[in-house]
Amino acid sequence: MRLGVLDQMAQPKGMSAEEMAVCTIDLARYVEDLGYERYWFAEHHGTKGLVSSSPEIMMAALAGQTKKIAVGSGGILLPQYSSYKVAAQLLQLQALYPGRIEAGVGRSPGGNETIRSLLADGKPSQMAEYPEKLQNLLRFIQGEGKVRAAPRTEVAPSLFSLGLGENSAEFAAELGIGYVFGHFIKPERGEASHQRYRERFKPGLFQSSVSRTAVFVVCGENDAHAEELARSQDLWLLQVEKGLDSRVPSVQEANEKQLSVSEEEKIQFNRRRMIIGGPEKVKSELLRLSKIYKCEDWLILTNLYDFKEKERSYQRIKKLFS
Template sequence: MKLGVLDQMAQPKGVSAEETTDRTIELAQYVEALGYERYWFAEHHATKGLVSSSPEIMMAAVAAKTSKLKVGSGGILLPQYSAYKVATQLFQLQALFPGRIEAGVGRSPGGTERIRSLLADGKVNQLADYPEKLKDLIKFLRKDGRVRAAPRTEDAPNLFALGLGENSAALAGELGIGYVYGHFINPNRGKEAHQTYRASFRKRFLNNPDKRSAIFVICGETDEHAQELAISQDVWLLHVEKGLDSRVPSIEEAKAKYFHDSEKEQMRKNRKRMIIGGPEKVKNELLLLSERYQCNDWLILTNMYDFEEKKQSYRRIMELFS
């Protein structure tokens, strides 16, 4: 089992953005020592409780503070940017940290229509241009491309498309790049997405398929301990979906909140996007999903309130598969 981290840099209440960033670097160093292979950063805008808005900068910061950990983006919002500019940033990172850069890109608008427009410098909605921009990005990264972005490093970073179903998987396969399925967003199409990617893969940018999945996991000392820790993540995710204050609440605050039946049902539904339990339960469920998806490479998200408990959850997960 290959394990990595996908970090949205969820900000706990009472903790500043600066402190959250410091903790992120500390966590990256901690998981590297545990044996995690990679550390990826999301890109979010106009979300009060998510600090990761520039994955390229965080990739550089973490790579500079670690020695072997691969760093990546999960993912750069390609429709909003120049594919050439994205390629130059990736090559610059590759020049700084050869062999440690992994580039994940996605189709998301990044926030509201106003935010999307600001990111795209006022251009009209470019989401439909994503496939062509992805093809352009590949051309700028290839050694044999007519126009190659600078600096011209010996090797290009590995490239992945992020997606939630068969369409994104087919596109990644046909273009011959890697694919990451977002189980933590949509837990319903993982098997089909991975099957589609394998069936549609053509040897182009990559010689062989490279597939991963991303999922929320909290591993406690026991099932009961994990359920207690997960309460803060449950409420945080509900608030993200409702557009409310998306800083992570403490367990005490989360327990004290009143929820309507519809909100309780939504939190139960969201648990399908997660694995919550003690070591035995976490290992069994992750192995079952790995078998179902035919995927043994996972990016783990853990957005609980307590930082030390968060570190221990990552430790327990690694110990299950060491």
């Protein structure tokens, strides 16, 4: 089992953005020592508690303070940006840290229409142009075409497309790039998406298919401990989906929160996107999903209030597959 981290930099209540940035670098160095293979940063805008808004900058900061762990984006919101500029940033990172740069890009608008427009400097929506922009990005990082992006590195950075269904999987396969499925967003399409990617893959940037799966995981000392820890993540996700405070609440706040029947039902529905349990349950579920998806490469999201508990969760997960 290959393990990495996908970090949305979900900020606990009572912690500043500056403190969050320091804790994130510390966490990444910690999981590198544990043996995790990669650390990816998400891109979110217009929220109060998701601190990762510029994955390229976080990648540079982290690569400079670690030794060998791969650093990546999960993912850069390509429809809002120039493919040429994104390529130049990725190539610059590759020149600084050869072989450690993994570029994941996605189709998300990054927020509401106001946020999307600001990111795109007022230009009309280019969501439908994602396939063309991704093709252009691939050409630029490979040094193809009449205009080449700089710097011209010896080897291109790795490129992945993030997706939630068969269409995105097929497009990544046809381009010969990697594919990351968001189980933590839409788990019902996982098996079909991975299968489509494998079946339609054509050698390109990669000579063989490279697929990964991103999932929420909380691994406690036992099932009961994990359930207690996960209450903060449950409430956090509920608030995020409602467009409310996206900072992570404490377990105490989550336990004291009076929830409606529909909110409790929504939390249980969202648990399909997560693996919550003690070591035995977490290992069983990861192995079960790996068998279904035929994928043994995982990006783990753990959005807890307590950073020490987050570290311990990642430690327990890694120990399962050491």
